[in-house]
Amino acid sequence: MRTIAVMNQKGGCGKTTTIVNLAGCLAHEGHRVLVVDMDPQAHATLGLGIDPEDVSENIYEVLCEEPGEGPGLDEIVVNASEHLNVAPSGVILSALEQKLGSESSSGRTERLAVAVERLPKPYDFVLIDCPPNVGVLTFNALRAAQEVIIPLETSYYAMHGVAKLLETIALLEDRLGHELRVRLLPTLFDGRTRFAKRALTEIRETYKDLVFDTVIRHNVRLREAAQRGVTIAKLDRRSYGFVDYMSLALEVLFDEEQRRESEITVPALTPEPEPETAGDKGVVFALKNKDAEAVQLAGDFNNWVPDAGVETRRSADGTWEKVVRLGPGVYQYRYFIDGEWQPDPSNPRRVEGPAGGINSVLIIS
Ligand SMILES: Nc1ncnc2c1ncn2[C@@H]1O[C@H](COP(=O)(O)OP(=O)(O)OP(=O)(O)O)[C@@H](O)[C@H]1O
Numbered sequence: 001m002r003t004i005a006v007m008n009q010k011g012g013c014g015k016t017t018t019i020v021n022l023a024g025c026l027a028h029e030g031h032r033v034l035v036v037d038m039d040p041q042a043h044a045t046l047g048l049g050i051d052p053e054d055v056s057e058n059i060y061e062v063l064c065e066e067p068g069e070g071p072g073l074d075e076i077v078v079n080a081s082e083h084l085n086v087a088p089s090g091v092i093l094s095a096l097e098q099k100l101g102s103e104s105s106s107g108r109t110e111r112l113a114v115a116v117e118r119l120p121k122p123y124d125f126v127l128i129d130c131p132p133n134v135g136v137l138t139f140n141a142l143r144a145a146q147e148v149i150i151p152l153e154t155s156y157y158a159m160h161g162v163a164k165l166l167e168t169i170a171l172l173e174d175r176l177g178h179e180l181r182v183r184l185l186p187t188l189f190d191g192r193t194r195f196a197k198r199a200l201t202e203i204r205e206t207y208k209d210l211v212f213d214t215v216i217r218h219n220v221r222l223r224e225a226a227q228r229g230v231t232i233a234k235l236d237r238r239s240y241g242f243v244d245y246m247s248l249a250l251e252v253l254f255d256e257e258q259r260r261e262s263e264i265t266v267p268a269l270t271p272e273p274e275p276e277t278a279g280d281k282g283v284v285f286a287l288k289n290k291d292a293e294a295v296q297l298a299g300d301f302n303n304w305v306p307d308a309g310v311e312t313r314r315s316a317d318g319t320w321e322k323v324v325r326l327g328p329g330v331y332q333y334r335y336f337i338d339g340e341w342q343p344d345p346s347n348p349r350r351v352e353g354p355a356g357g358i359n360s361v362l363i364i365s
């Protein structure tokens with residue numbers, strides 16, 4: 001189980017959007033995900049289609065008592081969609097900030113960590129959304145997490161406060177005696193502005209390997225998804241929002257070694273075209289195999305029907321070229337070579353398919 005907190009004291013930089021849609025994309029890939037909403041604004045809860053007013057107990061009840069005295073995290077969890085549960089928040093959580101803030105007990109920043117440890121049901125990922133301040137709720141989230149994602153809006157002030165935030169986290173690591181893997185995620189990127197491009201360059205030059213390869217572009221569909229209380233994986237899998245968050249999900253899924261070895265396809269940093277103009281492109285899949293008698297291509301783009309909608313070309317050196325017209329999106333596929341399913345040997349980006357076996361992944365932005 002990996003526990004990841006998404007934090008930044010700066011408001012509106014895309015924390016909740018990242019929590020909800022990273023959760024949606026990981027769940028879409030078949031991983032079991034729990035979102036823990038630690039923000040009294042309850043935007044993650046709402047973004048996953050749960051009205052905080054409709055739930056009888058929320059994360060407040062879990063955290064306001066000493067461990068073991070209140071309900072367990074699993075007892076207040078609500079199902080949002082397949083593979084995706086949420087521990088909801090509510091406005092009462094702001095009272096906890098004050099209550100725990102005035103307590104001197106050393107356990108007051110450990111309550112969430114204990115609650116996560118005691119989860120009886122295994123999740124693959126626990127994703128914790130933080131409020132826009134570094135108070136006792138955020139400290140609880142950092143104690144519980146092994147990894148931290150800091151979304152940075154790629155604006156004029158992108159870098160403001162980041163150094164201080166990294167210092168705070170380092171300080172906490174010292175006190176915790178546990179390391180946090182911290183990564184920065186450029187968000188709300190608008191390639192049409194000079195500011196955004198400059199901010200992205202500055203972030204990459206300053207923080208280098210700490211920065212995800214993925215950049216989350218500005219995409220109105222993400223805002224619409226939030227308003228409708230669904231993840232982008234449910235609303236629109238052809239949107240840039242889905243492409244970018246799926247790219248993030250895959251980057252999170254890759255372990256270090258794979259990350260270093262592989263060439264990750266990063267969505268191109270082009271201005272977002274109007275939806276009508278984002279037409280399908282002819283994509284060429286090339287496989288060199290002299291001995292094969294029949295090479296077919298199947299993926300979610302053709303409902304896994306080998307060679308449906310695929311144009312085949314063969315060259316004299318034994319290369320099979322498969323041409324498919326695809327719009328922006330994240331696609332899984334495999335070759336069907338002389339009756340056997342195989343992932344693409346030239347593509348290092350792979351995931352376990354929902355029906356078992358290994359699929360190759362292609363991102364078109
Ligand atoms: N990539 C994006 N494209 C378009 N809109 C976005 C994107 N990311 C976030 N937004 C919108 O920007 C607003 C702020 O985003 P979000 O709520 O995720 O930020 P936050 O950091 O969680 O804010 P807070 O600090 O208040 O918790 C929301 O209306 C959200 O829908």
Ligand SMILES: [Mg+2]
Nearest residue numbers: 015016039043
């Ligand atoms: Mg938020």
